[in-house]
Amino acid sequence: MFKKFEDKEMVSNVNNAKSSVQRGIRHAVLEQFPHIDDYIEQILPKKDNLKIVKCHEHIEILANSNGEAVFFRQRDGPYYPALKLIHKYPFILPHMQVDKGAIRFVLSGANIMCPGLTSPGAKMTKVDKDQIVAIMAEGKQHALAIGVTKMSTDEIISSNKGIGVDNIHYLNDGLWNMKPVK
Amino acid sequence: MAAAETTESTAREFLTDIGPKPGVKYPVDIRYCGECSMPTEYCEYYPGYERCKKWLEDNLPKEFEKLMSGKGGGDIEEEKDGEDKKKRQTRGGKGAVKAKKKLEPEGIKLATSTRGKKKKITIVTGLASYEIDLKAASKFFSNKFSCGSSISGDDEIVIQGDVKDDLFDILPEKWSIIDEESIEDLGELKK
Numbered sequence: 001m002f003k004k005f006e007d008k009e010m011v012s013n014v015n016n017a018k019s020s021v022q023r024g025i026r027h028a029v030l031e032q033f034p035h036i037d038d039y040i041e042q043i044l045p046k047k048d049n050l051k052i053v054k055c056h057e058h059i060e061i062l063a064n065s066n067g068e069a070v071f072f073r074q075r076d077g078p079y080y081p082a083l084k085l086i087h088k089y090p091f092i093l094p095h096m097q098v099d100k101g102a103i104r105f106v107l108s109g110a111n112i113m114c115p116g117l118t119s120p121g122a123k124m125t126k127v128d129k130d131q132i133v134a135i136m137a138e139g140k141q142h143a144l145a146i147g148v149t150k151m152s153t154d155e156i157i158s159s160n161k162g163i164g165v166d167n168i169h170y171l172n173d174g175l176w177n178m179k180p181v182k
Numbered sequence: 183m184a185a186a187e188t189t190e191s192t193a194r195e196f197l198t199d200i201g202p203k204p205g206v207k208y209p210v211d212i213r214y215c216g217e218c219s220m221p222t223e224y225c226e227y228y229p230g231y232e233r234c235k236k237w238l239e240d241n242l243p244k245e246f247e248k249l250m251s252g253k254g255g256g257d258i259e260e261e262k263d264g265e266d267k268k269k270r271q272t273r274g275g276k277g278a279v280k281a282k283k284k285l286e287p288e289g290i291k292l293a294t295s296t297r298g299k300k301k302k303i304t305i306v307t308g309l310a311s312y313e314i315d316l317k318a319a320s321k322f323f324s325n326k327f328s329c330g331s332s333i334s335g336d337d338e339i340v341i342q343g344d345v346k347d348d349l350f351d352i353l354p355e356k357w358s359i360i361d362e363e364s365i366e367d368l369g370e371l372k373k
């Protein structure tokens with residue numbers, strides 16, 4: 001989603017979310033990621049100003065009071081946590097660990113192919129299709145991408161070919177490099 | 183990153199962790215590299231890894247030592263699970279990757295500058311790190327742009343004229359080993 005994203009060109013406007021909107025967002029995010037329940041006040045503090053950054057291609061980024069992206073979505077789609085948020089709270093998403101050989105491809109923005117998820121260095125969580133996941137890597141501790149599954153874990157194993165997980169947001173993409181939102 | 187469960191049918195291990203881990207303080211404290219901006223454990227994948235190393239050495243000497251000693255760049259130990267640690271160690275660690283590093287491409291850097299009164303030139307560095315023959319490359323540029331081109335350093339070619347924008351397309355076309363993403367625009371160099 002952010003491979004060609006340049007914040008200078010892509011951002012069309014920034015608004016402070018009204019408190020009713022902010023409540024709605026908190027509610028939606030909690031519903032989608034129930035495990036953040038105990039941490040929601042750290043992640044989206046009630047008294048903080050949440051900024052809504054509208055970008056081209058109907059991308060909407062939510063930034064906290066420090067200007068750091070925390071969640072994003074496209075159109076009315078689901079919210080995705082930003083990578084920096086996953087680094088702080090890795091439990092928000094189920095993990096899909098790719099093998100070492102896949103790392104450089106993921107870092108170049110490529111989608112995650114099934115073999116990179118089924119080889120001996122890889123490890124998956126059992127999930128359904130269309131699940132938002134954190135892409136982890138063999139021998140590494142931190143997520144390198146956020147993705148969404150194109151097949152269930154079982155299908156990834158049984159077919160073992162094609163794209164298993166779409167790469168939505170990865171280290172050093174446009175969102176990662178976005179300047180703090182003012 | 184997790185306790186693993188084995189199923190009888192395939193003997194494949196799955197990750198089963200859900201939710202915050204007991205005993206771990208959140209937010210997790212994480213260090214990003216000042217050069218490539220990634221978690222330091224991913225620096226080795228950055229085209230400018232040599233500069234990352236320099237930055238790590240200056241700013242996070244302990245981290246640097248750990249990375250160089252091949253023990254991995256773990257700045258946190260999220261899991262306390264002894265079994266898991268053992269598994270990670272038996273995966274061969276970073277030894278193999280470390281040995282390969284010297285051959286890794288360092289990315290291409292493009293810059294323009296001026297020579298003489300108003301003559302623009304384009305400076306290309308990094309081709310040699312992809313094991314591309316500089317002599318052949320220089321000749322290729324001179325044919326492609328119908329202009330002068332010469333080797334001007336260990337890993338540097340100077341092309342007459344401002345052809346930087348074209349190079350973003352031409353380099354990956356000519357040498358598939360070069361990814362457009364790994365070409366960096368240094369802008370105009372002041373003399």
Ligand SMILES: [Zn+2]
Binds near residue numbers: 031
């Ligand atoms: Zn509800």
Ligand SMILES: [Zn+2]
Binds near residue numbers: 216219228
């Ligand atoms: Zn680095």
